[in-house]
Amino acid sequence: MNRIQEIEKTVKENLAVMLYFSAPTCNVCHALKPKLLEAIEGNFKEFKIISVDISLEQEIAAHYGVFAIPTVLIFLDGREFLRKSRHMSVDEVVREIQRPYEIMLS
Structure with missing residues (x-):
């Protein structure tokens, strides 16, 4: 299994x-x-976090259509929910995840 399949x-x-x-x-x-x-x-206790170094794993970045760094992709329930690139604040990311995450767990 390659890294993309693992992800x-x-x-x-x-x-x-x-x-x-x-x-x-x-x-x-x-x-x-x-x-x-x-x-x-x-x-968010349920989150799995995967780091991808695009200097080593360009094919993963290409697979997910990531062309700028840093980029964060959030998947909820198997689907891409949020994509943030370059200028993002931690609070903004947390705020956008909070509600759908709580709904999923309830």
């Missing part, structure tokens, strides 16, 4: 999945990632 399997088998696309040369990615992971893990 798709994770998306299918879990209620909530976040893909975080970044690269070692991206300073914004490094500043955002720990804050975003902390917020997701703190607010």
